[in-house]
Amino acid sequence: MALEIEFIKEKMISKYGNKVLNFEMSRDIFSFEATPDEIHDVIRFLKEDEQLNFHFLTDLAGVHFPDNDENHQFAIVYHLHNWVENVRIRVKTYLPESPEVPTITDLFLCANWMEREAWDFYGINFIGHPQLKRILNMEEMVSHPMRKEFPMEDGGRTDKDDRFFGRTPANC
Amino acid sequence: MSDLLLPPEHRYAKIIEKMRNEDGSELSILNLGPTHPATHGIFQNILLMDGEKILDAEPTIGYIHRAFEKIAENRPFYQINVLTDRMNYCSSPINNMAWWMTVEKLLNIEVPKRAQYLRVIVMELARIADHLICNSILGVDTGAYTGFLYVFQFREKIYEIYEEICGARLTTNMGRIGGFERAWSDEAFKKLNVFLEEFPIAWKEFENLFERNRIFIDRTVNVGPISAEKAMQYGLTGPNLRAAGIDYDVRKAAPYSSYEDFDFDIPVGQSGDTYDRFCVRNAEVWQSLSIIRQALAKLPEGPYHADVPDYYLPPKEDVYHNMESLIYHFKIVMGEVPVPVAEIYHAVEGGNGELGFYLITDGSRTPYRLKFRRPCYVYYQAYTEMIKGGMLSDAIVILSSLNVIAGELDA
Numbered sequence: 001m002a003l004e005i006e007f008i009k010e011k012m013i014s015k016y017g018n019k020v021l022n023f024e025m026s027r028d029i030f031s032f033e034a035t036p037d038e039i040h041d042v043i044r045f046l047k048e049d050e051q052l053n054f055h056f057l058t059d060l061a062g063v064h065f066p067d068n069d070e071n072h073q074f075a076i077v078y079h080l081h082n083w084v085e086n087v088r089i090r091v092k093t094y095l096p097e098s099p100e101v102p103t104i105t106d107l108f109l110c111a112n113w114m115e116r117e118a119w120d121f122y123g124i125n126f127i128g129h130p131q132l133k134r135i136l137n138m139e140e141m142v143s144h145p146m147r148k149e150f151p152m153e154d155g156g157r158t159d160k161d162d163r164f165f166g167r168t169p170a171n172c
Numbered sequence: 173m174s175d176l177l178l179p180p181e182h183r184y185a186k187i188i189e190k191m192r193n194e195d196g197s198e199l200s201i202l203n204l205g206p207t208h209p210a211t212h213g214i215f216q217n218i219l220l221m222d223g224e225k226i227l228d229a230e231p232t233i234g235y236i237h238r239a240f241e242k243i244a245e246n247r248p249f250y251q252i253n254v255l256t257d258r259m260n261y262c263s264s265p266i267n268n269m270a271w272w273m274t275v276e277k278l279l280n281i282e283v284p285k286r287a288q289y290l291r292v293i294v295m296e297l298a299r300i301a302d303h304l305i306c307n308s309i310l311g312v313d314t315g316a317y318t319g320f321l322y323v324f325q326f327r328e329k330i331y332e333i334y335e336e337i338c339g340a341r342l343t344t345n346m347g348r349i350g351g352f353e354r355a356w357s358d359e360a361f362k363k364l365n366v367f368l369e370e371f372p373i374a375w376k377e378f379e380n381l382f383e384r385n386r387i388f389i390d391r392t393v394n395v396g397p398i399s400a401e402k403a404m405q406y407g408l409t410g411p412n413l414r415a416a417g418i419d420y421d422v423r424k425a426a427p428y429s430s431y432e433d434f435d436f437d438i439p440v441g442q443s444g445d446t447y448d449r450f451c452v453r454n455a456e457v458w459q460s461l462s463i464i465r466q467a468l469a470k471l472p473e474g475p476y477h478a479d480v481p482d483y484y485l486p487p488k489e490d491v492y493h494n495m496e497s498l499i500y501h502f503k504i505v506m507g508e509v510p511v512p513v514a515e516i517y518h519a520v521e522g523g524n525g526e527l528g529f530y531l532i533t534d535g536s537r538t539p540y541r542l543k544f545r546r547p548c549y550v551y552y553q554a555y556t557e558m559i560k561g562g563m564l565s566d567a568i569v570i571l572s573s574l575n576v577i578a579g580e581l582d583a
């Protein structure tokens with residue numbers, strides 16, 4: 001029996017009610033949102049439920065949305081994969097400024113470095129992580145460089161005009 | 173503060189104070205790397221040793237971190253390709269093609285069959301180059317230099333084929349949105365055919381040299397084994413996962429670029445040890461050769477790139493003499509191309525496992541967020557557990573058999 005999208009949706013809603021929202025088919029991957037306080041439970045349920053069986057954590061990505069409202073400043077995007085049915089799923093959770101979220105290292109060993117990377121680059125605090133320290137940047141660094149406000153180049157440069165080289169509303 | 177947050181050498185110093193060896197002598201700390209001739213790349217591991225036995229290890233990574241994800245957020249799509257080259261530089265065409273396929277998925281571009289088949293050929297060539305390096309270097313690390321010399325010239329031959337296709341050798345920057353930047357020359361096909369004739373003979377010799385070799389078997393069997401369950405937990409993909417007995421391969425699970433047209437097997441191992449990883453890679457090379465032969469035999473006629481003037485740079489002579497081409501050229505270079513707002517995840521089977529691109533666009537010419545799912549980064553976490561309790565010389569062998577590429581690890 002193939003794992004149907006509707007089935008996953010109904011199952012999640014019946015268990016978590018309004019804690020899970022925004023179900024959509026985003027191109028080829030089914031995705032939804034969960035609230036930060038439920039995210040650990042949601043992922044555990046996705047992993048341990050016999051029918052859902054999303055047993056493989058493909059990726060965990062942090063994203064920064066400085067233009068969103070204050071409760072949606074950061075996102076963590078989990079990609080899970082059920083190899084048996086060959087179904088992928090994307091779960092997102094949005095976090096406010098000074099983001100904190102429970103770790104999922106107790107569910108997936110590979111989440112360890114993924115979460116350290118998100119901490120390193122976005123400053124997302126994974127509560128309960130055994131070794132939350134910087135991983136790719138040096139320990140002495142104070143900022144979180146993948147945040148949007150962190151400039152990629154020296155701001156004092158005058159030879160480059162952002163209107164031609166950067167992101168402006170006009171070139172959308 | 174948890175001890176784990178300390179620098180590993182401080183943490184181990186504390187353990188050394190408390191613990192003694194069985195014979196009463198002290199434990200010791202060994203700093204392996206970051207630049208050590210035996211590690212083939214910049215890997216640092218701080219080891220806690222009991223004589224020659226490894227009790228604990230902590231890898232330090234990031235020595236060649238180049239902030240590709242940040243740079244990518246400031247570059248238009250066609251300029252990101254050169255960043256992907258520099259991740260897994262042993263098989264850069266796979267990374268290139270994976271990136272173009274991600275963009276094509278975003279823009280809903282249908283690539284012509286011929287271009288898809290050519291991509292399959294070049295990706296499988298890259299896979300051969302990748303596995304060839306990994307396995308022959310594994311031989312070098314166990315003391316068998318000969319095999320390496322036998323097959324390494326064929327990596328040169330593969331690079332010559334790349335050169336015919338795109339002009340570059342190591343960091344290829346191959347392909348464009350929708351296909352290839354130029355048609356493959358006759359010379360490229362000629363070189364490819366010569367390679368297909370000569371390489372299997374050398375690879376057979378290489379296999380014969382190792383597969384039943386007493387010394388090699390002693391050095392690799394039961395060294396660094398990982399169970400299937402643990403392998404999944406640690407996020408292993410690619411040959412390292414298949415050596416543990418799980419037949420997950422993105423080429424079969426979610427075929428891209430017409431992989432569904434070809435008939436090939438997924439070799440799997442049993443114990444997930446170094447010998448199994450070696451054998452799985454060997455077997456995959458034969459499968460890759462078979463795929464290339466099938467693709468060449470079935471290669472359809474047709475264009476080598478999709479007809480997408482919005483994204484595919486026109487030929488230079490047209491830009492100078494043709495108004496429309498000039499306009500398209502200008503628009504592409506200045507970033508006035510339509511890009512949908514979307515979220516895309518695209519994965520391919522890279523040399524080391526599932527190479528994924530998670531791309532968020534906001535309608536502008538640059539990605540809003542681009543996350544590389546780098547297989548090395550994910551599975552290198554398992555390394556500590558694999559070397560614990562082993563010998564120092566085994567740690568070196570395990571590292572080469574995992575084929576951790578520094579560029580991909582650190583991105």
